[in-house]
Amino acid sequence: MxxxxxxxxxxxxxxxxxxxxxxxxxxxxxxxxxxxxxxxxxxxxxxxxxxxxxxxxxxxxxxxxxxxxxxxxxMVPKIQKVPSTDMEALKSPLMGLFEKRRAGKFFLYVQDYKENDPSTHKGYDLTRITSKELISKYGLDDNTIDFIGHAVALHKDDSYLAEPAIDTGFxxxxxxxxxxxxxxxxxxxxxxxxxxxxxxxxxxxxxxxxxxxxxxxxxxxxxxxxxxxxxxxxxxxxxxxxxxxxxxxxxxxxxxxxxxxxxxxxxxxxxxxxxxxxxxxxxxxxxxxxxxxxxxxxxxxxxxxxxxxxxxxxxxxxxxxxx
CATH class of the missing domain: 3.50.50.60 (FAD/NAD(P)-binding domain)
Structure with missing residues (x-):
């Protein structure tokens, strides 16, 4: 050696x-x-x-x-199975049916959003409005906001809600x-x-x-x-x-x-x-x-x-x- x-x-x-x-x-x-x-x-x-x-x-x-x-x-569990297909999402008890529809519209907006293409912004200036203001446009409830902020976006606290939305993102x-x-x-x-x-x-x-x-x-x-x-x-x-x-x-x-x-x-x-x-x-x-x-x-x-x-x-x- x-x-x-x-x-x-x-x-x-x-x-x-x-x-x-x-x-x-x-x-x-x-x-x-x-x-x-x-x-x-x-x-x-x-x-x-x-x-x-x-x-x-x-x-x-x-x-x-x-x-x-x-x-x-x-010993350090950090991986958990989450819904990854349309069918799994429909069967998931995390949200009610109507809330799933509202959340789906929000996810589609995020998925289609392109920073350099204003046609995908739907009139929202994400450098000026906060995350909370953007999410409120889709009528999502508090449980869904928690799910998106912490389980999807991996924020440690709720401070992101007062900040401009959508960070650029062995x-x-x-x-x-x-x-x-x-x-x-x-x-x-x-x-x-x-x-x-x-x-x-x-x-x-x-x-x-x-x-x-x-x-x-x-x-x-x-x-x-x-x-x-x-x-x-x-x-x-x-x-x-x-x-x-x-x-x-x-x-x-x-x-x-x-x-x-x-x-x-x-x-x-x-x-x-x-x-x-x-x-x-x-x-x-x-x-x-x-x-x-x-x-x-x-x-x-x-x-x-x-x-x-x-x-x-x-x-x-x-x-x-x-x-």
Whole structure:
């Protein structure tokens, strides 16, 4: 493993895998390591036995729950099936029939809208009227507005309603473009030179040299601190009580796992030490903040913005060959 790399990525969480892929496409020499023997880090998915071992310290789950392999439990669940066809939308209980018609007209307006074609604007100047004013033109109720704003547009709060409307709007990829993966690499120690700049990563007595390191917070914790990840935003000293209304909606459950985490953000100066650390996952139910963190890290690492026009046919071809 005594080889020099441009970047060593520690941890195979979603952010680290996306960055690894992007940097490999940029033709940087990337080594990707993880202390675990599985991909995903703290946003991995566990079978039932793995879940039991992680939260209860037991090797096997109760027999009455069925086969362990039949379960795939997300540690950071951010994907949910939503209606995606006309038929699914008609059957969905999210809206009544008449509200679906009104919402459908609004969605068609958004779908047909072209910024440079005034004929699609229907007389609305979206640089002047607010989102709330535009939505009110279609008579949508509060539940639909919440659905559009938070489930579709992924806004974290309602501040967008007072703003002008309609904003302009991973591991395998790395391997295909030359990235090297190493799982089950315990005690990955980040090495620094005399100037405090990262120079490599040591594991099992071997050191991989590099110019930059990308990692999740657990690989470079503040000394004496215990690192964990946020899965819900606690407002009091009793987070379980705060979650009770949501838990009650689940109805009867066989097992309940309650875990409380601290949320961390990097405080280091990456331009000085060349360590690029992702933030912990937040309490949102979508990937917007994750993507923004990835884009920010990519720019800090490379000095460029992500080019989504890059031809990734090599990755597609590799998948076809494996099929």
């Amino acid at each position: 005594d080889v020099k790399y441009d970047v060593i990525v520690l941890g195979t969480g979603l952010k680290e895998c996306i960055l690894s892929g992007l940097l490999s496409v940029d033709r940087l020499k990337v080594l990707h390591m993880d202390r675990n023997d599985y991909y995903g880090g703290d946003c991995t998915s566990l079978n039932l036995n793995q879940l039991w071992k992680r939260f209860k310290g037991e090797d096997t789950s109760p027999a009455h729950l069925g086969a362990s392999r039949e379960y795939n439990v997300d 591991a395998r990829l790395s391997a295909v473009y030359g990235g090297t993966y190493m799982l089950n690499k315990p005690e990955c120690k980040v090495e620094f030179d005399d100037d405090g700049r990262v120079c490599g990563v040591t594991s099992e007595g071997e050191t991989a040299k590099c110019k930059k390191v990308v990692c999740d917070p657990s690989y470079l914790p503040h000394k004496g601190k215990f690192i964990a990840f946020v899965s819900a935003q606690a407002e009091s000293d009793n987070p379980e009580k705060e979650l009770k209304p949501g838990i009650d909606l689940l109805g009867p459950v066989d097992e309940l796992f309650i875990d409380t985490y601290d949320r961390y953000e990097p405080t280091n100066d990456s331009s000085s030490d060349n360590c690029f650390i992702s933030t912990s996952y937040d309490a949102t139910t979508h990937f917007e903040s994750t993507v923004m963190d990835v884009l920010s890290l990519y720019t800090k690492i490379t000095g460029k913005t992500v080019d989504l026009s890059v031809d990734l046919s090599a990755a597609s071809g590799a998948e076809d060959d494996d099929a």
